[in-house]
Amino acid sequence: xxxxxxxxxxxxxxxxxxxxxxxxxxxxxxxxxxxxxxxxxxxxxxxxxxxxxxxxxxxxxxxxxxxx
Numbered sequence: 001x002x003x004x005x006x007x008x009x010x011x012x013x014x015x016x017x018x019x020x021x022x023x024x025x026x027x028x029x030x031x032x033x034x035x036x037x038x039x040x041x042x043x044x045x046x047x048x049x050x051x052x053x054x055x056x057x058x059x060x061x062x063x064x065x066x067x068x
Contacts, residue, residue: 003044006030007037 004026006017014030021028029044031037 003027003029005037005040005044007034008032 009032018028029040
């Protein structure tokens with residue numbers, strides 16, 4: 001099963017997206033904080049990340065995940 005990381009502070013958004021993803025054969029991993037997201041990203045294969053908000057406290061998704 002393909003794992004997808006959901007990074008969003010909203011619990012209701014986690015539930016909604018997780019439900020939709022499970023129905024389509026994915027294994028969602030939902031986290032609400034950047035540190036938890038970084039730890040989960042390190043466990044996933046490349047290209048397996050969905051970011052639901054592009055701007056986070058402390059920076060953007062691009063800064064946190066894509067730039068060295």
